[in-house]
Amino acid sequence: MNTPQEIVRDGWILNCPFCKEKILYTHFVNWSIPTPFFYSDGSNDVLLRKSDEKKVQELFEKKQPKSKPTLHELESLWNKILIDSPPAPNGGRFTFWANVKCPHCNTEILYNNGNKDFNIRVNDSKIILINGATVIGDSENETWKIKVKIKEKGDK
């Protein structure tokens, strides 16, 4: 893959709870949930594809108007997406419970304090993007490298 295009987004600074270094981050908000997205277990890359979102829509359409997919059906779909997922450009594989890591000490910040609740994870609308992470879409045009810009005092 070529070097992805860079997207600059306003963000924030968090001091790493482990090494105390500054972590620059921003986020995307998914307006329609559930939307599949996954972090890599070896970097801060994120898999976020329109084609996966479409698979969820199709699953919901199949069930309408009488019901909606069960948690189990959603889980199967999420797992199916992961089986076919590409490797992360900056390292690692996309997995269900992987979460963002400090770019300095590489310590993973536990998702939901380590409480693995599928319902919460699958309906999570906020995708945390660490400075330098790559967001993988369906094509190179939909793949972005995240550059976090911190607003200085006096910036509008």
Ligand SMILES: [Zn+2]
């Ligand atoms: Zn750290």
